[in-house]
Amino acid sequence: MYAQMIKSTGKGVKSLDEMDPEERAFQERINAGGKIEPKDWMPDGYRKTLIRQIGQHAHSEIVGQLPEGNWITRAPTLERKAILLAKVQDEAGHGLYLYCAAETLGVSRDQLTRDLLSGKMKYSSIFNYPTLTWADMGAVGWLVDGAAIMNQVPLQRTSYGPYARAMVRICKEESFHQRQGFDIMMKMANGTEAQRRMAQDALNRFWYPSLMMFGPSDKESVHSAQSMAWKIKMNTNDELRQKFVDQTAPQAAYLGLTIPDEHLEWNEERGSYDFSEPDWDEFFDVLQGNGPCSVDRMEARNKAWDDGRWVREGLLAHAEKKRARKMAAE
Amino acid sequence: MSEPLFEFLCRMGDNTLVLGHRVSEWCGVAPVLEEDIALANTALDLIGQTTLWLNLAGAVEGKGRDADALAFRRDVWEFRNVLLVEQLNGDFGQTMMRQFLFDLWHKGMLIALQGSSHDQIAAIAEKSLKEVTYHLERTTDTVIGLGDGTDESHNRMQKALDRLYPFVGEMFVSDDVDAAMVAESIAPDPADLRPVFDARLDEVLSDATLVRPTSDFAHKGGKSGQRHSEHLGHMLSQMQWLQRAYPDATW
Ligand SMILES: [Fe+2]
Ligand SMILES: [Fe+2]
Ligand SMILES: [Fe+2]
Numbered sequence: 092m093y094a095q096m097i098k099s100t101g102k103g104v105k106s107l108d109e110m111d112p113e114e115r116a117f118q119e120r121i122n123a124g125g126k127i128e129p130k131d132w133m134p135d136g137y138r139k140t141l142i143r144q145i146g147q148h149a150h151s152e153i154v155g156q157l158p159e160g161n162w163i164t165r166a167p168t169l170e171r172k173a174i175l176l177a178k179v180q181d182e183a184g185h186g187l188y189l190y191c192a193a194e195t196l197g198v199s200r201d202q203l204t205r206d207l208l209s210g211k212m213k214y215s216s217i218f219n220y221p222t223l224t225w226a227d228m229g230a231v232g233w234l235v236d237g238a239a240i241m242n243q244v245p246l247q248r249t250s251y252g253p254y255a256r257a258m259v260r261i262c263k264e265e266s267f268h269q270r271q272g273f274d275i276m277m278k279m280a281n282g283t284e285a286q287r288r289m290a291q292d293a294l295n296r297f298w299y300p301s302l303m304m305f306g307p308s309d310k311e312s313v314h315s316a317q318s319m320a321w322k323i324k325m326n327t328n329d330e331l332r333q334k335f336v337d338q339t340a341p342q343a344a345y346l347g348l349t350i351p352d353e354h355l356e357w358n359e360e361r362g363s364y365d366f367s368e369p370d371w372d373e374f375f376d377v378l379q380g381n382g383p384c385s386v387d388r389m390e391a392r393n394k395a396w397d398d399g400r401w402v403r404e405g406l407l408a409h410a411e412k413k414r415a416r417k418m419a420a421e
Numbered sequence: 422m423s424e425p426l427f428e429f430l431c432r433m434g435d436n437t438l439v440l441g442h443r444v445s446e447w448c449g450v451a452p453v454l455e456e457d458i459a460l461a462n463t464a465l466d467l468i469g470q471t472t473l474w475l476n477l478a479g480a481v482e483g484k485g486r487d488a489d490a491l492a493f494r495r496d497v498w499e500f501r502n503v504l505l506v507e508q509l510n511g512d513f514g515q516t517m518m519r520q521f522l523f524d525l526w527h528k529g530m531l532i533a534l535q536g537s538s539h540d541q542i543a544a545i546a547e548k549s550l551k552e553v554t555y556h557l558e559r560t561t562d563t564v565i566g567l568g569d570g571t572d573e574s575h576n577r578m579q580k581a582l583d584r585l586y587p588f589v590g591e592m593f594v595s596d597d598v599d600a601a602m603v604a605e606s607i608a609p610d611p612a613d614l615r616p617v618f619d620a621r622l623d624e625v626l627s628d629a630t631l632v633r634p635t636s637d638f639a640h641k642g643g644k645s646g647q648r649h650s651e652h653l654g655h656m657l658s659q660m661q662w663l664q665r666a667y668p669d670a671t672w
Contacts, residue, residue: 156449156457163445167663167672168489169475172445173468179448180461187454200454225663225672283670391450399452402513402567405574409566 093151093215093239094144095306096378097324099317100136121322126252129195137321141251142196143212144323149189150207150214152182154388158222159231167225174271175228181264188260192253208393216374219382220300223293226279226286230293232272234301234339240265241335242305245325254323273342280346287347294343295351299369305332307371336364425601426539427482428501429608431491432598432644434474435502438492439653440523441467442660443510452513459559463520466552473545493664497654504643505588507653511581514567514574518581521560521625526592527553529617533609542607561625568629579631590639593618 107115113132120127127133156179163179166172190200206212217235222228243265247258279290305328309315318324336355343350354367377385445464451457475488486494505523510516531553534546567574593615602608626633642648663672 153449153454160448160450163448164442164659165662167493167670169468169472169492170489171672173465173472176445176448176461176465176468180458180465183449183454183457183461187458190454278672282672283667285667286670395450395452398450399456399513401571401573401577402452402456405567405570406563407570408574409570412569 093148093155093242093304095147095213095215095304097140097144097147097314097318099140099314099321101313102317103313104316104320118320121250121320124248125250126255127250128252136317137323138196140318140321141254141323142193142198144318145189145193145196145254146198146203146206146212147214149186149193149203150212151218152186152189153207154214154218154392155235156182157388157391158218158220158384159228161222162225162228165225166228171228171275178232178268178271181268185257185261185264188257192251192257195253204396208389208396210380210389213378215304216377216382217300217304219377219385219388220296221384223296224289226276226289226293227297229272229275229279229290230297232268232270233276233342234272234294234297235304236265236268236272237339238301238304238335240269241331241338242326246323248322248325250322276346276348280348290346291348294348298351299373302332302335302366302369303371303374303377305329305335307374333363336366340364340366425598426605426607427478428598429602430474430478430481430542431501432503434471434478434488434491435500436506436523436527437467437474438471439500439502439656440506440520441465441471442656443506443508444516444520446510447516456513463556463559466549466556470545470549470552473548477541477545489664493661497649497657498646500643500649500653500657501646502643502653503588503591504640504650505585505592507643507650507656508585508588509652511584512577514577515581515584517560517563517567518578518585520556521564522585522589522622523592524553524557524560525618525621525625526589526614528557529614530609530611533614537608538606564625564631565629568626568631575630578629582626582631583634586634587636587638587640590637591641591643594639594641594644596645 105114107118110118114134117127117131117133117137127137159175159179159182163172163175166175190203193203194200203212207214217238222231240262243258243262247255247262249255249258276290276293279286279293281287282290307328309328315324315327319327340350340355340357352367354365356365357363358365376382380386380389441464444460444467447457447460448464449457451460471492472488475491479486479488479491505519508515508519510519528550531546531550535543535550537543537546564578568578569575593611595610595612599608599610603610623633643650663670
């Protein structure tokens with residue numbers, strides 16, 4: 092999940108009776124499975140919450156280029172290099188669709204970018220972890236894209252039209268990424284002794300951060316209740332985390348790798364795996380900017396933006412000149 | 422005959438390999454999101470072309486080496502790319518200028534190679550030409566846009582041109598390998614590609630309000646493999662590291 096700890100209005104969910112006619116019509120449309128489009132009336136809280144959520148998702152795609160970009164120049168074969176390049180290119184594309192979706196809510200991409208660079212807006216905690224060996228390219232695709240899909244597949248049915256449509260495109264590519272990641276893991280897990288060790292090490296390092304992607308339990312959260320009523324959040328964090336564990340545990344077994352959780356066990360009664368919670372203190376530290384790579388990631392994004400200023404200004408100035416020359420000629 | 426042909430194919434494949442690698446270094450840090458996507462796209466095309474050229478080179482050589490063996494297990498002196506493509510990225514302007522100069526040569530070369538007597542070469546050229554035509558359109562627009570943009574962007578582009586122009590000449594140098602290719606109608610004499618290159622270069626530079634350096638001095642040694650720059654070794658130490666560190670592994 093690329094959106095974590097999204098705050099909504101902070102108030103409880105209103106009943107239909109408590110709403111004025113406009114809001115009631117809006118909520119009834121959502122309840123009936125209808126879509127809200129940019130020009131439709133919407134409550135202020137819905138708009139603001141969506142901007143935060145879509146913006147955070149977009150930022151995650153952008154910052155998410157960095158940990159994988161870290162291995163593009165060291166990819167071990169031409170084919171792996173091409174696959175990884177294509178993947179990172181997809182992520183940039185996802186960022187672009189999502190910024191476009193956010194723009195339909197009346198916020199500009201530049202504003203969102205400034206809020207990311209100033210640290211006002213967040214991106215997913217997962218991208219603050221380092222990628223240390225080639226096996227991490229497998230683990231990221233398998234686990235990180237895998238966790239993202241868990242959250243994004245239901246969001247294809249989200250109430251906001253542009254967001255739902257962006258999700259449809261994104262999900263197709265994300266499941267491709269996950270398969271490619273798993274394929275790298277297979278090669279590594281079935282490779283030489285050193286490769287097998289790299290694969291296990293990658294799983295050890297990425298397991299709990301992947302579970303954190305879903306955010307802490309939100310069963311009691313007013314924000315979640317409101318977001319779920321608006322259908323911009325479709326499941327609780329715990330539901331999605333459980334689904335992810337249930338899907339991933341057998342895959343790890345198939346790879347011959349061990350998930351670093353001694354309490355991981357199939358629970359016949361629940362028809363699900365029992366598992367250990369991640370260290371939530373670590374999660375909050377990462378959100379505060381104390382992740383292993385938090386400072387590096389933000390420095391990299393800020394440097395790219397600052398270094399690119401003359402380019403953006405130059406191209407803009409040229410477009411202006413061209414327009415002026417065309418006007419003068421007419 | 423297979424030796425000059427192998428050399429020629431390595432030159433084509435090493436150019437795209439080394440430049441594709443350089444472009445891929447931009448991943449995630451371009452000036453705008455659209456450029457991140459476009460640069461990745463260019464790098465992807467070049468890596469794809471590398472695979473075609475170097476697989477053919479390996480087949481021609483007949484020693485069981487494929488594109489990966491050639492890309493990841495040769496050392497600096499065995500590389501045959503022109504010096505231009507191994508130059509450092511510098512700022513975005515320098516990267517774009519390098520790409521534009523290469524694209525302009527590359528397109529001329531590929532157009533000629535479409536008529537190669539060697540069927541596989543003609544086929545690779547035809548496929549690559551579609552991609553490179555698009556690369557050249559983009560880099561032409563960017564060079565013009567930044568050259569004729571703000572004072573700062575103009576100055577940076579002029580500096581990039583001055584910096585890179587001494588590496589243009591090598592792309593048009595003819596040697597024994599080229600003569601052998603011409604004799605078999607496999608590839609054109611690079612010197613014959615220069616007039617079209619020059620004419621278009623002048624047009625673009627004029628639109629970009631940039632001034633072409635007066636000296637035609639040309640650094641040489643990349644395509645012959647006799648003297649690469651120091652940059653190539655550092656690139657290879659990164660690019661080839663996994664294959665070298667774990668020679669028994671498959672990936
Ligand atoms: Fe994505
Ligand atoms: Fe992703
Ligand atoms: Fe992805």
